[in-house]
Amino acid sequence: MASTIPSTATAAAGNRSVSDLYGSAVASLTARNPGLQGVDAQIRRDDARLSVLGRLANVLDDVRSVAGTLAASGLKLVPQVDGKAVDARITATGAAAGTHKIEVKQLAQAQQLSTVRMPSATTPIGSGAPTVVKIDTGAGTKTIRIGAPDNTPQGIAAAFKAAGVDAALASTDKGVVLSLAGQPGAANAMRIGVTGDPALQALLTWQPPAHGTVTQTRAAQDALVNVDGKAVTSAGNKLAGAIAGVTLDLKAVGTGTVTLAGDSADKGSAIARNVKAFAAAVNALPARLAALKTGDAAGDRMLAQAQDQVGRLMAGIDPAALAAIGVSAKNGRLAVDDATLNAAIAADPDRVAKLFANGGAGLADKVGTGIAQQLATGGTIANEATAVTKDRDALADKKTRLTQAVNAQANALVQQYTNAGANSLFGMMNGGRPPSAFDFLA
Known part of the structure; x- marks a missing residue:
């Protein structure tokens, strides 16, 4: 570099602490190291991919949760919540019609x-x-x-x-x-x-x-809840098992009532509401996946594969059978005709319910199971996350080695700079010799 350092700047450099000199040398050497810059860029790429995979898993899990609710309840139960302390979802078999008193004494945090x-x-x-x-x-x-x-x-x-x-x-x-x-x-x-x-x-x-x-x-703390008079502790604010087949989402300290209403009480509206909730979750999926796109080819390809997988699962149900109850599937979306659906439920509620939840053969069964397989260990999303994590760990190790080499260079330059006597770089500068490369770095 063609430059000179004024004598005042040289004197100021001589008064700097060894820590300051070392930090400046490391920063400058790092900025001039193309290997480190490249590794940092690849680490940022992997971090972005892992972030997309995590958000993709959350989006798919929302759809799986709705499908699981239908499969668990057979579409004939729907939770109704009174109060702002808690929300409730049917997530497993065993749920039964009834009313439950909930008191949230403390949220987990x-x-x-x-x-x-x-x-x-x-x-x-x-x-x-x-x-x-x-x-x-x-x-x-x-x-x-x-x-x-x-x-x-x-x-x-x-x-x-x-x-x-x-x-x-x-x-x-x-x-x-x-x-x-x-x-x-x-x-x-x-x-x-x-x-x-x-x-x-x-x-x-x-x-x-x-x-x-x-x-x-x-401070870290557990959630403290009273469910039907029984004290329950939870590390998180999602509580499963306190009510058979139900997951409680704790929202705030306070009281509430969770009622599981069956079709015997609400004349088939539970089936209709569950079908519409499933359709809404499936129909929202394309836009939610599109919002995750970053322009990274690998990440965007995984998003497209997730959408295609859901589309293939939905294509496995007889379209004529769906049309007969007012539901049509096209391009990965579900359209519901309220009048036809309500008439089909009134005529044969079990037939409608079995199209969606039928011991693994219904539409909700298949979508829920297919998404769960993608998310599970060994599934496509889990495998991709494992591969990206492995690549990132290797890059982190490479960065450590490169950083150690830079630190060693910086340490050697600092030692050379601070050695006492006329042979040190500082002594040379005081003797009128040209400043060293280190002085430009520092």
């Missing part, structure tokens, strides 16, 4: 931790030396590796997110604060151990009862 305030999202924290963060919870241990140039609040938050930890930066009038959230449930309270850079140890360590600089802003 995740622990939240906050660091001390830092100057900005891009301010380097510590020297950039390789650092290992281990987060222990009741679900196991997550290991996170941080080194320059990722030793900024922004880089630390990204590293936590990549490891599956909910991390966010909150801006204040004087800087930023890093917040970490765990999983709901008392057993999932976090303990954070840090080895490596002392500055990151001071920033991130959380080992109660010892108190460091991290603050707990919300």
Whole structure:
């Protein structure tokens, strides 16, 4: 590089701390390392794919849940909820008509931790030396590796997110604060151990009862619920089994009533409502999948395959039989004619119900089972997630090796720069010699 450094700048460099010099060298060497830049780009690609796969799984699981409700209830039961404390879905066999009293005394919640305030999202924290963060919870241990140039609040938050930890930066009038959230449930309270850079140890360590600089802003806790007079505890806010065949979605502290109404009470409207709910879930699928597209060929291909799979499952039911009850299937969508459906239910409710739920042979049975197979271990989505995770882990290892090489280069330059005597780079500069490449890096 054709440049010179003014004497005032040289003097200022001589007064910089070794930590500052090391951090500057690492940042500059990293920016000039095409291998690291390429690996970082591939890691970001894999993170985006994993995010799409996770959201795809959630979308498909919504459809599977509705299909499972129909299969479990045979379309002849529908949950009715009074109050804002709870919602309810039939998700398994065994549900029966009846009324249940629910009291939500406490919702499950995740622990939240906050660091001390830092100057900005891009301010380097510590020297950039390789650092290992281990987060222990009741679900196991997550290991996170941080080194320059990722030793900024922004880089630390990204590293936590990549490891599956909910991390966010909150801006204040004087800087930023890093917040970490765990999983709901008392057993999932976090303990954070840090080895490596002392500055990151001071920033991130959380080992109660010892108190460091991290603050707990919300404690992890279980949900406490009373169902028909029986106390129930849950690590999450979805509670299955407290009412046979029903999953309760806990919404707020308070009371409510869940009534499972059968067709003997509401003259077939449960079947009609369930058919329409299933059609609505299936019809919303194309738009929900389209919203997940990112332009990444592999990710978009997986979305198209998911839609095609649902379409093939729906094509397995006799279209004439569906048409006879007012339901038509075309291009992966279901159209429902209310008048024809209601007339078919009035004439033969069991016949209508069996088209959707019939011991695995109905439309809802097949769609629910087919989606469950995609989501299960060994299914297409699970296999893709495993492959992408494996690729990302390999890239992370490669990045670690490249980062270690950069750190070694930076350390060697710092040692050369700070050696005492006329033979050091600093001595050479004081003697009027041209500045070294390191001075441009730093």
